[in-house]
Each structure stands twice: as C-alpha cells, then as structure tokens.
Amino acid sequence: xxxxxxxxxxxxxxxxxxxxxxxxxxxxxxxxxxxxxxxxxxxxxxxxxxxxxxxxxxxxxxxxxxxxxxxxxxxxxxxxxxxxxxxxxxxxxxxxxxxxxxxxxxxxxxxxxxxxxxxxxxxxxxxxxxxxxxxxxxxxxxxxxxxxxxxxxxxxxxxxxxxxxxxxxxxxxxxxxxxxxxxxxxxxxxxxxxxxxxxxxxxxxxxxxxxxxxxxxxxxxxxxxxxxxxxxxxxxxx
Amino acid sequence: xxxxxxxxxxxxxxxxxxxxxxxxxxxxxxxxxxxxxxxxxxxxxxxxxxxxxxxxxxxxxxxxxxxxxxxxxxxxxxxxxxxxxxxxxxxxxxxxxxxxxxxxxxxxxxxxxxxxxxxxxxxxxxxxxxxxxxxxxxxxxxxxxxxxxxxxxxxxxxxxxxxxxxxxxxxxxxxxxxxxxxxxxxxxxxxxxxxxxxxxxxxxxxxxxxxxxxxxxxxxxxxxxxxxxxxxxxxxxxxxxxxxxxxxxxxxxxxxxxxxxxxxxxxxxxxxxxxxxxxxxxxxxxxxxxxxxxxxxxxxxxxxxxxxxxxxxxxxxxxxxxxxxxxxxxx
Amino acid sequence: xxxxxxxxxxxxxxxxxxxxxxxxxxxxxxxxxxxxxxxxxxxxxxxxxxxxxxxxxxxxxxxxxxxxxxxxxxxxxxxxxxxxxxxxxxxxxxxxxxxxxxxxxxxxxxxxxxxxxxxxxxxxxxxxxxxxxxxxxxxxxxxxxxxxxxxxxxxxxxxxxxxxxxxxxxxxxxxxxxxxxxxxxxxxxxxxxxxxxxxxxxxxxxxxxxxxxxxxxxxxxxxxxxxxxxxxxxxxxxxxxxxxxxxxxxxxxxxxxxxxxxxxxxxxxxxxxxxxxxxxxxxxxxxxxxxxxxxxx
Ligand SMILES: Nc1ncnc2c1ncn2[C@@H]1O[C@H](COP(=O)(O)OP(=O)(O)OP(=O)(O)O)[C@@H](O)[C@H]1O
Ligand SMILES: [Mg+2]
Numbered sequence: 004x005x006x007x008x009x010x011x012x013x014x015x016x017x018x019x020x021x022x023x024x025x026x027x028x029x030x031x032x033x034x035x036x037x038x039x040x041x042x043x044x045x046x047x048x049x050x051x052x053x054x055x056x057x058x059x060x061x062x063x064x065x066x067x068x069x070x071x072x073x074x075x076x077x078x079x080x081x082x083x084x085x086x087x088x089x090x091x092x093x094x095x096x097x098x099x100x101x102x103x104x105x106x107x108x109x110x111x112x113x114x115x116x117x118x119x120x121x122x123x124x125x126x127x128x129x130x131x132x133x134x135x136x137x138x139x140x141x142x143x144x145x146x147x148x149x150x151x152x153x154x155x156x157x158x159x160x161x162x163x164x165x166x167x168x169x170x171x172x173x174x175x176x177x178x179x180x181x182x183x184x185x186x187x188x189x190x191x192x193x194x195x196x197x198x199x200x201x202x203x204x205x206x207x208x209x210x211x212x213x214x215x216x217x218x219x220x221x222x223x224x225x226x227x228x229x230x231x232x233x234x235x236x237x238x239x240x241x
Numbered sequence: 242x243x244x245x246x247x248x249x250x251x252x253x254x255x256x257x258x259x260x261x262x263x264x265x266x267x268x269x270x271x272x273x274x275x276x277x278x279x280x281x282x283x284x285x286x287x288x289x290x291x292x293x294x295x296x297x298x299x300x301x302x303x304x305x306x307x308x309x310x311x312x313x314x315x316x317x318x319x320x321x322x323x324x325x326x327x328x329x330x331x332x333x334x335x336x337x338x339x340x341x342x343x344x345x346x347x348x349x350x351x352x353x354x355x356x357x358x359x360x361x362x363x364x365x366x367x368x369x370x371x372x373x374x375x376x377x378x379x380x381x382x383x384x385x386x387x388x389x390x391x392x393x394x395x396x397x398x399x400x401x402x403x404x405x406x407x408x409x410x411x412x413x414x415x416x417x418x419x420x421x422x423x424x425x426x427x428x429x430x431x432x433x434x435x436x437x438x439x440x441x442x443x444x445x446x447x448x449x450x451x452x453x454x455x456x457x458x459x460x461x462x463x464x465x466x467x468x469x470x471x472x473x474x475x476x477x478x479x480x481x482x483x484x485x486x487x488x489x490x491x492x493x494x495x496x497x498x499x500x501x502x503x504x505x506x507x508x509x510x511x512x513x514x515x516x517x518x519x520x521x522x523x524x525x526x527x528x529x530x531x532x533x534x535x536x537x538x539x540x541x542x543x544x545x546x547x548x549x550x551x552x553x554x555x556x557x558x559x560x561x562x563x564x565x566x567x568x569x570x571x572x
Numbered sequence: 573x574x575x576x577x578x579x580x581x582x583x584x585x586x587x588x589x590x591x592x593x594x595x596x597x598x599x600x601x602x603x604x605x606x607x608x609x610x611x612x613x614x615x616x617x618x619x620x621x622x623x624x625x626x627x628x629x630x631x632x633x634x635x636x637x638x639x640x641x642x643x644x645x646x647x648x649x650x651x652x653x654x655x656x657x658x659x660x661x662x663x664x665x666x667x668x669x670x671x672x673x674x675x676x677x678x679x680x681x682x683x684x685x686x687x688x689x690x691x692x693x694x695x696x697x698x699x700x701x702x703x704x705x706x707x708x709x710x711x712x713x714x715x716x717x718x719x720x721x722x723x724x725x726x727x728x729x730x731x732x733x734x735x736x737x738x739x740x741x742x743x744x745x746x747x748x749x750x751x752x753x754x755x756x757x758x759x760x761x762x763x764x765x766x767x768x769x770x771x772x773x774x775x776x777x778x779x780x781x782x783x784x785x786x787x788x789x790x791x792x793x794x795x796x797x798x799x800x801x802x803x804x805x806x807x808x809x810x811x812x813x814x815x816x817x818x819x820x821x822x823x824x825x826x827x828x829x830x831x832x833x834x835x836x837x838x839x840x841x842x843x844x845x846x847x848x849x850x851x852x853x854x855x856x857x858x859x860x861x862x863x864x865x866x867x868x869x
Contacts, residue, residue, distance in 0.1 A: 052758065078760035085758075092752040095744070103748050106741045107760035157760055305669040307608075307676070352854050359606035359812070360853055362672045363804045366608070370801050371846040378839030489797055493676055500673055538687035545680025552674045553657050 004030050004065055004081070004160055004193070006051070011060035013043070013050050019217055020046040023060070026212055026222045028161070033187055033194045035204035035225060038214035038238070044197040045087050047214070048163045051195075052084035053077045064161070079107060083159035087166050087197075089146035091153065093139035097130055100138055100149055104156030116156065123152040126182060144175040151179070155186075161193045168200045176200065180207050205229045213238050253426050260422045267414050271407055279406045281518055283478050286413035289514040290420045291471035291495045293507060294464045300504040301428055302460030303440030304353065305362050308369030309468050310492035316342035316469025317476040317487070318376060321388040331392050335416065338473035339466045346465020347458060354457035369492040373484035387483025390476040413474045420467055424507050427463065436460050471495075497548045520544055577714050578834035579827055584719035585788075586826015587726035591781035592803025593810065593818035594733070595774035600812050601750035602770035603654060608675040610778050611800035612682025613649065615793060617642035617779030618786050619690050622697055631700040638779040646775020650768045653678060686793040694795065697786035722784045729780060730819055733773070737815070746770060750813075798842070802829075805849045 006028040013021040020043040028034050036044050049055040051062055053074035062069040069077055091100050101123060105116035124131035127148040133141065138149060147167055154162055164183070168176040184207040187194055198204035205211050211228040213221040215238055221228060228234065271279055291309060298304050316338035323329040323337045349368070353361055376382045392412060395403035403411075427433055438446040439453045447453050476482045494517055502513025520540050527536035592610065599607040607613075621638030625631060657674040701717035737743035748756040749766045757763045781803075782796065789795050806825045810817025825845065832844045 054754065054757070074757045075760055075762045078758065083758070086754070090752070090755045090758070092748045092755055094751045095748060099744055099748075102741075102744060103756065103759045103761070106745055109741065153755075153759060299669060303669075305672055307672070352850055356853055358669075359600070359672060360808070362608070362669075363606060363801075363808065364850060364853055367801050367805065367846045367849050370798060371842050374842045375839075489794075493680060496673065496676065497680070534688055534691065537692070538684040542681055542684035542688070545677045545684060548677035548680065549653065549657070549674055552670050552677065 006082075006161060006193070006195075007061075007063040008051075009061040009063070011047075011050070011062060012058045013046050013055065014058045015046070021050070021214075022217045024214075024217075024219045026219055028193060028195055029210075030160075030193055031187075031191050032210050033184070033196060033208045034210040034212060035201070035208035036195065036197045036212045036214060037199075037201040037204060040199075041216075042214040043217040044214055045165055048084055048165050048195070048197055049086070051077075052082060052163060054084070054086075075107070078157060081158075081160035082163065083154040083157045083161070084163040085150050085154040085165065085167070087169065089143060089150050089169075091138040091141075091146055091149045094137065096135050096137055097141070097149055098134040100153050101130075101156055104153040108157070115158070119156045119158060123155055126155075126186070127152055144171050144179075147171060147175075147179065151183075159192055161195065163195045163197075165197045166199060167196075168198065168203065176203060180204070183207065202229070256422055256425060260418050264414070264418050267418075268411070271410055271414075276404060276406050279404075279410045280478070281522070283406070283410040283413040283474075285511075285514045285518050286410070286417035287471055287474035287478055288495065288498060288517060289417045289510050290467055290474055292499045292502065292510040292513045293420055293424050294467035294471060295495055295499040296504055296507055296510055297424060297428070297436075297467060298460055298464035299499070300506070301433060301440065302436040302457060302464075304457060304460065305358070306365045306464075306492075307362050307489075307496065308365035308367075308372075308492050309464075309471075309495050310487045310489070311365075311368045311372035312342050312346055312465045312468035313472030313475060313491070314372050314376060314482075314484075314487035315345045315465075316472035317390065317482040318382055318388070319469075320473040321390045321476065321482040322381070324390070325388060335470065335473050338469040340469075342469025342472065343462050343466035346468070347462040349465070350458040350461025353461060354454050366489075369489050373487050376487075377484045383483070385484065387481055387486070389480065390473075390482050391480055392477045409477060412477060416470055416474050420470060421507065421510075424467070428507060432456075432459065494544070497544055500548055501544075501551055516547075517544065575831075578831050581714040581834070582827035582830025583823065584715070584722040584826075585785075585830070586823040587723050588781050588785045588799070588822070589802050589806045589825050590819040590822025591726055591729070591777050591784070592799055593806035593822045594730070594815060595777040595781070596803055596807045597810070597812060597815055597818040598770050598774040598777070600807070601815075602746070602767045603650070603658065605654065605658065605671040605675065606804070606812075607771075607774065608672065608800065609649065609678035609682060610774070610803070611794070611796040612679045612686070613642060613645050613775055614778035614782035614799070615791065615796045616645055616682055616686055617775070618697065618782030618791050618796075619686055621779070621783050622690075622695065622786075622791060625698060631698060635780075635783050638783045639776045640779075642775040642777070642779025642782075643772045644775070646778070647768050647772040649678065649775070650771035654771070655764070683793040690793075692793060694790040694792045697783070697791050699787045703787065718787065725780070725784065729777065733777075733815070742766075742769070802845060805845050808849060808852055 008024055008026050011021055011024045012019070024047070036047065038044055046055060050057050051069060053069065053072055053076070057070050060070070064080060064082065067080055069080070069082070072080070092103065095103070101120050105119065109116045129145055130148055130152060133145070138146060141149060151164070151167060167179055171179070180203055183194060183196070186192075196204050196208065205225045205228060208225040211221070211223060211225045212219060213228065220238060221234065271282070291313060294312070295306060295309055298306050319341035320334035320338040324331060324334050329337065353364060356364055377384055382388065392409060394400040394405060395408045435446070435451050435456045438449070438451055439456045443453045446456075472487070476486065479486055498513030498517040499509070500513075501516050502511065503509030520543055524536040524540055527533065592614070595610055596607060599605060599610070617638045620641035621634040624637040625634035653674070657671060699718045701721050703716045703718045705712040705714050705716055706720070737747060745756065745761045745766050746769070748759070749761065749763045753763050756766075781799070782791075785796070785799060789799070802825060803822070806822035807818045809821030809824060810819070825848070828848070829841050829844060833841050
C-alpha cells in the first residue's frame with residue numbers, strides 16, 4: 004500500500020499552505036517531513052486524514068481517493084492521524100481514551116482490540132500503571148504516549164504523526180523515537196513523521212521530505228539529506 | 242436611514258434636515274391613506290424603535306438579547322404609572338419611559354456585560370418571561386388587566402379634524418424619526434466605533450484603550466432607553482399596558498424583524514418593522530371558519546421560516562445577500 | 573405547612589426540570605447550541621401522545637408514542653436544520669448569536685405548526701394515577717401517587733441514561749465527541765451520527781418531560797416556555813457541560829422553588845428562579861457542580 008500525493012494544493016482562505024505537492028510514501032517506510040514553522044506540515048497531515056479539504060490535487064491510497072472521503076472512512080481504510088499537541092480526550096481516563104480508538108472495529112474484532120490495548124500497555128508501561136487516571140492528570144510525555152497509543156489501537160497501516168516530540172525532554176524524545184522505529188519494524192506499518200527535530204527524525208527515517216513555504220523542495224533518501232550540508236544549511240538552518 | 246448607506250458621511254445637521262423632510266413627507270402621506278393603514282403605520286413606527294434597540298445592542302455591541310420586550314414593559318409601565326399616579330402629561334411620560342428603561346438597562350447591563358453567547362441569551366430569555374409575570378403579581382400595576390394608557394386626542398382645535406389614529410400615527414412616527422436620528426448619529430460616532438471594536442475583538446479593543454465592560458454596559462443602557470420608548474409607543478397603539486402585551490412572542494417578533502431587516506445596520510430597522518407588520522395582514526381576509534386557524538398560525542410559521550432561512554443564507558441581513566449576489570456576478 | 577412537606581412537594585417538579593436540563597445539556601455538549609426549540613419539541617411530542625391517548629385510550633401507549641415522537645423530532649431537527657445552520661452561520665458579526673436565533677426560529681415554526689394541527693387552546697392531559705396527596709398515618713402530604721410515578725419514571729430514565737453513558741461504547745463515543753470532536757473523529761467514530769443520536773435522546777427526554785408535566789400545566793403550543801426557562805436554569809446550576817450536574821440542578825431548583833413558594837407565595841416563584849440564575853451566572857459561571865468550563869466565549 005503506497006500513498007501517492009499528486010499536485011496537492013491546500014489553502015486556508017487566502018493563505019496557500021501547500022502548493023502543488025507531489026510525492027510517494029512507499030509501504031513499510033518511515034518518512035520524515037521537515038520544515039520551518041508554518042511550512043505547511045500540519046496542514047498536509049490534516050488534509051491526508053480528511054480533517055481539511057484540498058483545493059486541488061489527489062491523494063491516493065492504492066486505488067482509494069482519500070481526498071473524497073470523510074475522516075472516519077479514512078481511519079477505516081487504515082490511515083490513522085495523531086495530531087499536533089498530545090491530542091487526547093482530557094475528560095476521559097487512560098483506559099477510555101484507548102478504548103475509543105477501538106470502538107469502530109470492536110464489533111467484528113473485539114478480541115483484536117483487546118490484544119491491541121494490551122500491546123500498548125506493554126509498549127508504554129507508564130500508561131498501564133495509570134489506567135483509571137483521567138488524561139488531564141497525565142504528564143506531557145504520558146499524554147503523548149497515550150495519543151500515539153490511541154492511534155495504534157486502530158491497527159494503522161499508515162500512521163501520521165505530527166510532532167510527537169513537541170515540548171518533551173530530549174530523553175523522552177529519544178525513547179519515543181526508538182519505540183516508533185521498533186514498532187515499525189515489528190508491524191511493518193508505514194509512518195509519516197512530521198518533525199521540527201529534524202536530525203532525530205531523519206535518523207530513524209528511510210526517506211525525507213523537506214517543505215519550504217508550502218513547496219516540496221526535496222524528497223530524497225534520509226541519509227542523503229542528513230549528509231548534504233549545503234541543503235541542510237539552506238532549509239534546516241544549520 | 243438613507244443617510245447611513247451613502248459612502249460620504251453626512252453631518253448631524255444634514256441628517257436632521259433629512260429627518261424633517263421625511264417627517265413632512267409622512268405627514269402629507271398620512272392624509273392620503275385610509276385609517277386602518279394609518280394605524281398599521283403607527284405599529285410599524287413602534288416596532289421600528291424596538292428593532293433599533295436590538296440592532297444597537299446585538300448588531301453593534303454584539304450582545305444578544307431575547308428579552309427586549311421586558312425593557313419595553315419597564316418603559317411602558319413607568320409611563321403609565323406617572324400619568325395615573327402623579328398626573329404627569331402624556332408627553333412627559335415618554336421621557337419618563339426612556340429614562341426608567343435606561344436606568345433599568347444599566348443595572349441589568351452591569352451583570353449581563355459579563356455574560357456572552359448562550360448564557361446571555363438564557364438570562365435575557367428568563368427576563369422576558371419574568372418581567373410580565375412579575376408585573377402581573379404587583380397590585381399597583383393592575384394585574385392581568387394592566388393599566389390604561391390613552392394618548393387622547395390632538396390638542397385644541399385639531400381635536401375634531403385630526404382622527405385619533407392619525408394623532409397616534411404622528412406621535413409614533415415622531416418618536417421613530419427622533420430615535421433614528423439619535424441612533425444614526427450615535428453609531429457613526431466614536432461610541433458606535435467602540436461598540437463594534439469590542440464586538441469584533443474584545444481583547445484587541447481593550448489593548449487599544451477601550452474599556453470593554455463599560456462599553457457593553459453603555460450599549461445596554463442606551464438600547465434599553467430605546468426599548469423604553471418603543472414600549473410606550475407600543476402601548477399607545479394598544480391603549481393599554483398589560484402583561485399580555487409584553488410576551489416572549491413580542492421579544493421574538495422584534496428579534497425576527499431585526500434579523501430579517503439586517504441586524505448590522507440601523508437602516509435595516511424599517512424593512513424589518515414593515516415585514517413583521519405586513520406578513521400577518523396578508524392573511525387578514527381569511528376569516529371563514531375553515532381558514533381561521535391557518536390565518537392565525539401561518540404568519541408566525543412564515544416569519545419563523547424566514548428567520549431560519551435568513552440566518553442560514555445571510556446572517557447579516559438582506560443587504561449582505563445582495564452584496565454576495567452582486568459579487569458573484571462580477572467574477 | 574411544615575418544611576418537610578414543602579421539600580417533598582418540590583421533588584417531582586424538580587425531577588421534570590432535571591429531564592429538561594438533561595436534554596439541553598446533551599444538545600449543548602454535542603453541538604454547542606442551547607436548544608431553545610426544546611420547549612416546542614417537547615410540546616409537539618406531548619401533543620402526539622395526547623392524540624394517541626384520544627385514539628386508543630391507553631396512557632402507556634401514549635407515553636411511549638410521545639417519547640418516540642420526541643426522538644424522531646430531535647433527530648429530524650439535527651439532520652435537516654441544525655447541521656445546515658451550524659455549518660453556514662460562521663459570519664463574524666452574528667456567529668455567536670446565529671445558532672440561538674435559529675433555534676428561536678425553529679421554536680416559532682413548531683408553535684405555529686402545533687397551532688395549525690391542534691389549535692391554540694389549553695387542553696388537559698390525563699394521568700395514570702391519582703393526583704390527591706397520599707395519606708400517611710392520617711395526615712395528607714403534598715405528594716400524590718402521580719408525583720411518585722413522575723419521580724420513579726425520571727429515576728429509571730436517568731439510570732438508563734447513566735448506564736448508556738458509563739458502560740457502553742456508544743456512551744463513551746458520546747462523551748468523547750462532546751469534549752473533543754476532532755480527536756473522536758480521528759479515532760474512527762462517526763461524530764455526526766453521534767451528534768444526531770444526542771439530539772434524538774434529548775428529544776426523547778423532552779417528550780417524556782412533556783407528558784409528565786402536562787397534567788399540571790395543561791398542553792398548548794407555548795405552555796412549556798416556562799418549563800424551558802426553569803430547565804435552562806437547572807442546567808446552568810449544574811454547569812452546562814455536566815449531565816449529572818444538570819439533573820441535580822433540576823432537583824435543587826424544584827425543591828428550592830417549592831420552599832420559596834410555600835413561605836412567600838406563588839408570585840415569587842419565577843422571580844426567585846430568575847435571581848438565582850443571574851447570581852449563579854455571575855458568581856459561579858462554571859455551575860455549582862461543574863468543574864470548569866469557559867462561560868465567556
Ligand atoms: N486554520 C487556519 N486558518 C488560517 N491559516 C492557517 C490555519 N492553519 C494553518 N494556517 C496557516 O497555514 C500555514 C501552514 O500552517 P501549518 O500549521 O500547516 O504549519 P506547520 O508546518 O505545521 O508549522 P509548525 O511547525 O509551527 O507546526 C501557516 O502560514 C499558518 O498560519
Ligand atoms: Mg504544525
């Protein structure tokens with residue numbers, strides 16, 4: 004299952020957030036999307052997951068035209084978006100937040116949902132210790148784990164992660180990135196990882212996409228981007 | 242009202258001259274049409290003032306009100322009381338109505354200014370239901386029957402030549418014209434700009450030196466003053482001040498008129514008042530048994546449906562719709 | 573009239589306020605709209621109940637018909653009107669007032685339609701139980717068999733709702749959608765369907781409340797306007813976001829007003845509720861029971 008983005012243009016009213024973007028996300032890869040603040044990274048993810056409508060262009064998931072589908076249908080097609088900012092339902096408990104991610108498939112796959120929840124607790128033991136705690140009492144890092152965990156309950160084939168490292172201590176960031184890399188290896192899912200933290204992201208990624216003011220300026224091997232100092236200086240600032 | 246639409250802003254004096262001209266025109270017109278239409282003209286004038294009070298509060302200052310009828314009641318009851326209890330002349334009672342309602346509005350505004358959206362809506366709704374109920378319970382206000390309010394006949398030798406309806410119309414029209422002139426001058430002044438600034442963005446307005454709380458309370462006070470005037474005009478057309486005149490339905494009717502006419506401009510008030518008076522009259526001739534129910538309820542349904550449609554299609558009022566259509570044609 | 577009696581007298585009307593508060597809160601949580609048309613929806617459902625009662629002469633069938641009518645009307649209103657209005661009404665000047673005004677328009681349409689179909693007269697609504705006060709040890713208390721029925725019915729309905737909200741996936745979806753609609757959609761839940769269900773449940777609760785209150789207030793197109801104001805007050809007492817808060821708020825309001833009426837007389841009932849509403853809005857905007865929530869948008 005490959006995600007193909009073709010000539011995608013997205014506007015926020017008069018502001019053009021993404022213009023004419025074209026790229027592929029091959030199956031089983033980790034692709035890092037990097038770029039400065041306001042480059043359009045979040046907008047890109049929100050459009051793939053159907054929260055935002057594109058102005059023109061196509062987003063194809065094999066033969067499925069995602070740009071015509073509702074968010075709920077896109078989730079059911081195996082694409083799960085964990086948006087920016089530790090998005091959990093703060094009024095619900097940890098266990099309820101995780102259960103939420105499985106409701107849509109629990110009628111047919113009750114046992115697999117339970118298994119997925121168990122796996123998340125195994126992956127993030129801190130969550131397992133806080134099942135009955137309300138999400139608004141969690142620390143920032145724990146919330147981010149919960150947000151990712153909620154996404155995993157849906158057993159995504161493509162996971163869209165928006166800045167999972169935002170506001171977290173470097174140690175926690177490394178831990179989350181390692182977990183992601185291992186998770187990708189064990190499940191074979193595809194991950195599209197939006198990050199400010201370019202080097203950490205590129206290190207675990209196989210592919211990198213650099214956005215600059217809504218334009219895809221580079222789509223290349225992650226290692227090549229890391230090694231190209233001129234390019235790094237031009238777009239990543241160091 | 243015509244003045245606000247033109248792009249070059251006329252001065253206050255020009256507006257007053259214009260208003261006098263309109264008044265003269267209405268005076269002449271009132272001699273040409275039949276008595277019943279003249280009575281309806283008085284109704285339009287009374288509703289118009291009520292709608293202006295909503296446009297000021299909701300359209301300019303951004304505070305929703307579902308209870309304008311309550312402020313009208315305050316004005317009307319105080320006017321009637323000072324005439325009956327203290328023997329004040331009728332013309333003075335109009336001033337009393339404005340001042341009493343404005344004072345009342347100031348008190349309510351101090352608390353309401355802290356509320357917004359559904360909370361303010363709920364509070365003013367409770368108000369609309371509560372004030373008539375309260376009036377009903379206070380003995381001096383005449384209970385269910387209420388108090389009479391009779392503006393009588395034209396003075397002196399005109400008493401014989403000017404019909405009571407015509408006299409009523411002139412008084413209501415005069416009130417409406419004065420209300421329009423004041424409202425237009427007010428909204429194009431610094432106060433109007435402050436109201437709009439607070440409505441658009443409270444924090445930004447505060448940062449630029451406006452006191453949002455004070456601006457909101459002022460809007461409530463001014464708007465209530467207008468409502469008081471509307472209330473006394475309205476009572477003049479009914480000849481009575483009673484709880485049954487100031488129902489929730491009246492508050493809703495005025496709100497409907499203000500939306501249908503366009504809530505963001507004073508200029509919409511006339512259109513709004515005309516709509517809410519004219520639509521029921523369309524069905525007046527349906528007096529047979531079979532169609533009586535339809536004639537009673539259909540106007541309300543039509544007006545409400547128009548309200549829903551206009552909120553969905555042109556929340557700013559018909560002028561916005563016209564603007565949209567014109568805009569679409571150009572592209 | 574002693575204190576215990578006045579307290580008891582307020583319980584069953586308080587339970588009805590609770591139902592209305594429950595309906596208003598459910599809709600507010602799902603759509604961020606205060607459904608002022610609820611008074612019309614409830615009256616409409618009650619009329620349907622009355623028509624069934626007149627046709628088949630069975631109180632229970634009429635009760636069920638009214639609830640079903642409430643559910644259907646609620647769902648219809650959300651799907652056909654609210655969805656459209658909420659999507660369209662985004663204009664800056666009227667964005668906050670538009671939904672409120674739309675609901676009033678809807679109320680007007682409902683009341684007009686009811687007038688057309690059933691006329692404007694106040695009609696009595698039958699009861700299944702005696703409305704005479706129960707006698708305990710020779711003393712009659714101001715609490716009838718019908719009051720007991722009202723109270724039990726509301727308790728059963730609320731327990732049913734509590735089980736749904738706390739123990740089922742549907743309830744979990746509804747709670748999640750109320751607080752974080754976007755996250756809920758991203759979890760694969762059809763939030764628009766959840767919203768429709770919220771309006772449907774609220775409509776059913778309104779229909780039930782209508783049937784329970786109509787023997788006391790009688791039924792006319794606008795006979796529930798006051799009930800709406802009391803229900804809103806109860807909802808605000810509990811904090812508009814808390815279902816439990818609203819239910820307790822309804823009971824507290826019913827009992828409190830009964831005490832005021834008992835000691836000061838009936839003419840002060842409404843004034844008390846109004847003053848209470850204003851004080852709560854100003855002093856504790858998050859409600860007596862609500863934990864938090866921005867009242868001032
Ligand atoms: N809802 C919105 N309305 C208007 N403009 C928006 C909206 N969301 C984003 N934008 C604009 O679109 C552009 C891209 O925003 P986006 O959030 O996609 O950037 P980003 O790359 O995710 O930035 P960051 O790294 O800061 O999260 C920005 O200029 C932003 O101001
Ligand atoms: Mg972003």
